Amino acid sequence: MKVIVTEYLRIDLDTEQWECRRCGHVLGPARQNYKVHTRVYARDPREIHKPLLDATRYEYTYAPDPAWCAILEFYCPACAALIETEYTVPGHPPINDLELDIDCLKRQWAEREELSAPAGGGLPPQVDHACHGHAGSGRP
Amino acid sequence: MNEMHRGELPGDDELKARFLSANTLFLGPDTELLADHRIQARSTREERVLRDGADDHLFEEIRASLQSALDEGFEVTTNAIVSPAGKFGDMTVTVFTANGDLSSASLRGVIGFCAASGFPIRYVIKHFEHEPTVGVRAGDMFIMNDPFYGGVHSPDQISFMPVYHDGERVAWVAIGLHEGENGAREPGGMGPAMESPWDEGIKMPPIRVAENYRLKFDLVNYLQNSSRDPRLVGADLKVRLATLRRVEARLLALCDTYGANALVGTLRQSLEYVAAEATRRVRELPEGTVRGQIFLDTTMREDALIRFYARISVRDGRLVCDFRGSSPQFMNRPINAPITSIRIGVLMGLVSFIWPDLPRSLAILDPVDILATPGSVADATREVPTCLNMQVFFKAITLTQMALLKLGFGLPRHYGNPIAPWFNQPVTFIYGGVTQHVEQVGNLCADLNGMPGGAKWDADGEHSMSPNFAAYVDTGETELVEEDLPFVQVISKRLLTDNCGFGKFRGGAGYEFSVANRYSDVWGFLALAGGSKFSTTPGMFGGYGSPTYPISMIKEVDVFAELARDAGIFRGSLVDLMNERPFAGASYRTHRAALPFEMARKGELYLQSQGAGGGWGDVLDRDPALVAKDLEEGIISTATAQDIYRIVLDPRTGAVDPQSTEAARTAERAARLARSLPYAEFAAAWNRDTPPAGVPYYGAWGEDVDTLYAGDTTMRADAIQPIFMPDPREVRIAALEARLRTYESC
Structure with a gap:
């Protein structure tokens, strides 16, 4: 069974591997930080958030200060999908932002059906106040 | 005492306890x-x-x-x-x-x-x-x-x-x-x-x-x-x-x-x-830990990089929100947050963005534990000012929202539409002075309610929609405000180009606005946002975050007198006003988005812009037709369409060229792989053991939450001390005096 985790990541519970949802590339063991299986680039934030005001005249220009802020971009090594961005301080180690208990995930999904696409939003569940601890179903 | 005479002498401890319970000092x-x-x-x-x-x-x-x-x-x-x-x-x-x-x-x-x-x-x-x-x-x-x-x-x-x-x-x-x-030092009850x-x-x-x-x-x-x-x-x-x-x-x-x-x-x-x-619902989530951090970039009086760090875990049916590793509190700056306000932020994140269908109730936090280091900006003590605690607890909203989404995006059921972080700063002006009706006032403009929304998982975010801390509220009627108060919003609620979080779905854009004193001889403004050097609002799953934004000021001029002479010199955007400088002889400058109260003479112009909601997903996955729509509506510039979304436009018609766009995106993906490094190589070159020199950094660095940086010094979290900042004016005077001594010695 494959479990969707983020826009670009899923976990194959049988092989316990992270996979890219865009190209299917097997990234690496799901018990590890997914980021260690990506390629990384430290982006000058001014390339994304360009100065709107004349940088020769003004101290603050609508662009982040590159001495204070960098954007780490984590790419799928196969298809180059931008899996994650991390706004950080130059030199700060990338944070391990998502650490899942794979054994727990297996237990939970043993009772669920595999999804081919994210469930997304949809109508709010029908709340039945009479049933404590047994809210109505959410998305059909 | 009567009991003592009867020979039933209480012990020292009991006597002390009885005395203290009967004599409460405070x-x-x-x-x-x-x-x-x-x-x-x-x-x-x-x-x-x-x-x-x-x-x-x-x-x-x-x-x-x-x-x-x-x-x-x-x-x-x-x-x-x-x-x-x-x-x-x-x-x-x-x-x-x-x-x-x-x-x-x-x-x-x-x-x-x-x-x-x-x-x-x-x-x-x-x-x-x-x-x-x-x-x-x-x-x-x-x-x-x-x-x-x-x-x-x-x-x-x-x-x-x-x-x-x-x-x-x-x-x-x-x-x-x-x-x-409320009679505070600055009008309006809160200020830098x-x-x-x-x-x-x-x-x-x-x-x-x-x-x-x-x-x-x-x-x-x-x-x-x-x-x-x-x-x-x-x-x-x-x-x-x-x-x-x-x-x-x-x-x-x-x-x-x-x-x-x-x-x-x-x-x-x-x-x-x-x-x-x-x-x-907590038990429905996978067990695990999400880590997140947002850096405040100001104490409200000076630029400083202040870490707000969260480790949010699901374990054994409990949601544990752990904010240890955040900066020590500041003795003389108002951004400190009591842990009760962090609790408010966590509830807001859950109610607004994860479980919006639940009745609004503190009972939502029954399965939630909140941890922080006493004496940090996330668990401030009574000795420090806290009126701008939103600087910290608004970010607790964002980090809670992101954590629950990272844990729960793959669930078979959602209770609200998954959404990237909402913009999280109170960008507005607070005013004070005597009105045209001869009333002394001090309060805020409702523009802080114009925060843009984050991108949704399947649609773009809403432009300047509502604040992250409330729902179904208003930004006020400019004309009604101008009847009561002596300032004019010369530019009001105009979306600023390129001011959005880019992504497969983009975050909502923020509007620009301005104020200028028109009628009062005693009037002033302050502002209280962060985010002029470091983005406050991240994107989601590959999306980019909010740009940064300053206050722009055009002073030492009466713009109303200038416009009375020649209305044609006016420009409808702060970008054009600041770059083209149409008012001769005026002083033009930018300032971090936190501005202590200052007097504003008639006709002096203060300009700000909301930031942006975070984007969702990879910019190269954005439908070219949506890019073209943003371009047509002025939400983005041609440069952004070409350099970030990698859209190729027909030079004659301005329409998207699908084949060339696909080729440009393919080339950009190849370029990503060429310029990036495998994680291990990157980390070996990038990671530093300490914060960068020359940046005033506060809080833990990396995973070690027991060591806290505090500018030039470090301290252990179990021996945390408040930080006392020097008066910025004294710092400025000292710098000028040093320069003076240099000149005098020449």
């Missing part, structure tokens, strides 16, 4: 009471009513009437209140059980009051109900604003009233509302220059301001005397009392119709339901 805040946000045990009456099962249909009928009463109270207040924030909806009306557990809240307004208002009620029950000089009776109205008694921050005032039926208390009703002006708790204006623990449904004139006079705006204080106390009476009447009518036990049972059952449902 009651003060009750930290034990504040620390426990779980719902309390059922009262005897609640147990009696619910023990044998509830009449669910009857309770649902009562619940609907309660909701109607609260929403009616909200409307009554917004239509009568003088506080500008209250008019715009920055308030909430709530109902509590007889023991002070929040049961339900108005649908509109500030969610944070749901995490705050119960604590002052519990305080009154615990400390005042049996105190002979106070007591609690029908017709009382209490009021408070001190965050260390459970309030949000000092400009917010919570008033509450017990509801009695047949001599027994059945409920409490409350209004939490941003009142604003507050350097101690005693700069922050009147600090009310719960006090009874009305008895037998009548305001106590001596106390009203005292409260009015403590503010720059006695008209605001006097009128709004009356509105608060009138609203609470109105809601009380609705509750008593329910008691008469259905019986008081039915009301008591409904109030209790509602919060028990919410606690049980929130617990069930």
